[in-house]
Amino acid sequence: MSAAPEYRVWALPGIPEVRPGDDLAKLIAGAALGEGLPGLADGDVLVVTSKIVSKAEGRILAAEDREAAIDAETVRLVARRGTLRVVENRLGLVMAAAGVDASNTRAGTVLLLPEDPDASARRIREGLREALGVDVGVVVTDTAGRPWRKGVTDFAIGAAGVRVADDLRGGVDAYGNPLVATVVATVDELAAAGDLVKGKAGGLPVAVVRGLPHVVTEDGEAEGARWLVRPAVDDMFRLGTSEAVKEAVSLRRTVREFTDDPVDPGAVRRAVAAAVTAPAPHHTTPWRFVLLESEESRTRLLDAMRDAWVADLRADGLSEDRIARRVRRGDLLRKAPYLAVPCLVTDGAHDYPDARRSAAEREMFVVAAGAAVQNFLVTLASERLGSAWVSSTMFCREVVRDVLALPEGWDPMGAVAIGRPAALPAARPARAPDPFVTVR
Structure with missing residues (x-):
C-alpha cells in the first residue's frame, strides 16, 4: 500500500535585518544550517517574502508621500474607493497601492516591489546551489486581497526552478469527466503554504516546503511567475464599476x-x-x-x-x-x-x-x-x-x-x-x- 501524500513546511529563524547589497542566498544558507534545523535538500522549495528581496536590492524609497510612490509604480487604475486604489503596476500585477509597502521599513520610507521578481528568484536559487550544492525551487511572494473574498493571502510574484502551474486541461477527473479549464496555480499554493508558518509580523521571512519534489524543475524548464499574469484580452474583470463606466464613455x-x-x-x-x-x-x-x-x-x-x-x-x-x-x-x-x-x-x-x-x-x-x-x-x-x-x-x-x-x-x-x-x-x-x- 503506497504512503499517503504529505509535505512539511517550516520557517527559517535567524535571518538578520536585510540591508541594501546583502547577499540573500548566503543569509538564507546560513539560517538553514542553524542548530536543530534539517538543512536544505534537493527538491525543497524556498518561499521568500518579497520585502527582504526589495531591501537587498535597494528598493527602499524615501517617501513622505506614499501616494506619489504609488503613482510612480502605477500603469493603470483598476478601481478606486475613497483613498484606496487598486491598480495594475509595472509588473502587470493588480494590487492595492501597486504593492508599495510602508510596513516593515523605517518611518519615512516605503518598499517597492523588486524590479524583476523572476530574476530575483533565479539569483537566490543559483546562490544556494553555489553555497550548499542543492537544487531547490524558489518562490518570491507578496500579499494581496482577492475579488469576492475577504482577507489577504500570499501569492507568487517571482519563481525559479518551480513548475508555476499544473495544466490539467485535456485530462479527466476521477469520474472520467473531461477537464477543459483547470489550470492549478502551483506557485500560489506554495506561497500560501509558506505564509502559514512565516506569518505577517513574526520576523520570519523565509519558509521551506519539503516533500513536493515533483514541482521542482531543472534550469530553463519552467516559466517564471510572470506567466500567471492574465493578459488583458482574457480579463473579464479588468476594471471597477465606476472605472468601467468612464472607460465606456471614453x-x-x-x-x-x-x-x-x-x-x-x-x-x-x-x-x-x-x-x-x-x-x-x-x-x-x-x-x-x-x-x-x-x-x-x-x-x-x-x-x-x-x-x-x-x-x-x-x-x-x-x-x-x-x-x-x-x-x-x-x-x-x-x-x-x-x-x-x-x-x-x-x-x-x-x-x-x-x-x-x-x-x-x-x-x-x-x-x-x-x-x-x-x-x-x-x-x-x-x-x-x-x-x-x-x-x-x-x-x-x-x-x-x-x-x-x-x-x-x-x-x-x-x-x-x-x-x-x-x-x-x-x-x-x-x-x-x-x-x-x-x-x-
Missing part, C-alpha cells in the same frame, strides 16, 4: 468603418435595457428602439431615405453631380451590419393652451430621448461595439414611419449604425471641463 466614438462581423442582437438589447433607464418627464417611458437586424429591412429603409433625400436636393436646385456627391457622403449607414432607429414617443405629455409651454414640454421629452440614446451608445461601447448616431431620419420621418410601419406618434430621432470597428479610433485629446463651466 470609448464612445463615432465609427465610420465597420468589419463584416455579425452583431450580437443580445448585446444590442442589453444596450436598450441601459437606454431606458434614462430620466424622463412625468414618469413616462418616451423611448422606442426599432432594430433592423435583416439586410433586407436595412436596404429597404436606406433606399427610401435616399430617394427622399435626392428629391429634397433637387427641390433645392442642386446639380445631379452635387447630389451624387452628397449621397455618397451619406453612405455611412450602408456600411454597418446593424441599424437601430431610436424613436421619441410623447405619450403622457401635458397639453398646454399656449405655444410657449407646449414647446417647452416637447423639449423635455427630446432631452430625455437624447439621454436614452447616450446610454445606448455608451453601453454599445462597453460591449466593444462601434456606433455612429446620424440625424438622417429626422429629415424624412414620414418616409421612415411608412417603410417601418411605425405608429403615427413615433418620431424617429436619427439612426444608429452599429458594428465592430474596422480600426481603433485615434486617441481622443484630453478636454478640460473649465471652458464649459460657469460658476455662480
Whole structure:
C-alpha cells in the first residue's frame, strides 16, 4: 500500500535585518544550517517574502508621500474607493497601492516591489546551489486581497526552478469527466503554504516546503511567475464599476468603418435595457428602439431615405453631380451590419393652451430621448461595439414611419449604425471641463 501524500513546511529563524547589497542566498544558507534545523535538500522549495528581496536590492524609497510612490509604480487604475486604489503596476500585477509597502521599513520610507521578481528568484536559487550544492525551487511572494473574498493571502510574484502551474486541461477527473479549464496555480499554493508558518509580523521571512519534489524543475524548464499574469484580452474583470463606466464613455466614438462581423442582437438589447433607464418627464417611458437586424429591412429603409433625400436636393436646385456627391457622403449607414432607429414617443405629455409651454414640454421629452440614446451608445461601447448616431431620419420621418410601419406618434430621432470597428479610433485629446463651466 503506497504512503499517503504529505509535505512539511517550516520557517527559517535567524535571518538578520536585510540591508541594501546583502547577499540573500548566503543569509538564507546560513539560517538553514542553524542548530536543530534539517538543512536544505534537493527538491525543497524556498518561499521568500518579497520585502527582504526589495531591501537587498535597494528598493527602499524615501517617501513622505506614499501616494506619489504609488503613482510612480502605477500603469493603470483598476478601481478606486475613497483613498484606496487598486491598480495594475509595472509588473502587470493588480494590487492595492501597486504593492508599495510602508510596513516593515523605517518611518519615512516605503518598499517597492523588486524590479524583476523572476530574476530575483533565479539569483537566490543559483546562490544556494553555489553555497550548499542543492537544487531547490524558489518562490518570491507578496500579499494581496482577492475579488469576492475577504482577507489577504500570499501569492507568487517571482519563481525559479518551480513548475508555476499544473495544466490539467485535456485530462479527466476521477469520474472520467473531461477537464477543459483547470489550470492549478502551483506557485500560489506554495506561497500560501509558506505564509502559514512565516506569518505577517513574526520576523520570519523565509519558509521551506519539503516533500513536493515533483514541482521542482531543472534550469530553463519552467516559466517564471510572470506567466500567471492574465493578459488583458482574457480579463473579464479588468476594471471597477465606476472605472468601467468612464472607460465606456471614453470609448464612445463615432465609427465610420465597420468589419463584416455579425452583431450580437443580445448585446444590442442589453444596450436598450441601459437606454431606458434614462430620466424622463412625468414618469413616462418616451423611448422606442426599432432594430433592423435583416439586410433586407436595412436596404429597404436606406433606399427610401435616399430617394427622399435626392428629391429634397433637387427641390433645392442642386446639380445631379452635387447630389451624387452628397449621397455618397451619406453612405455611412450602408456600411454597418446593424441599424437601430431610436424613436421619441410623447405619450403622457401635458397639453398646454399656449405655444410657449407646449414647446417647452416637447423639449423635455427630446432631452430625455437624447439621454436614452447616450446610454445606448455608451453601453454599445462597453460591449466593444462601434456606433455612429446620424440625424438622417429626422429629415424624412414620414418616409421612415411608412417603410417601418411605425405608429403615427413615433418620431424617429436619427439612426444608429452599429458594428465592430474596422480600426481603433485615434486617441481622443484630453478636454478640460473649465471652458464649459460657469460658476455662480
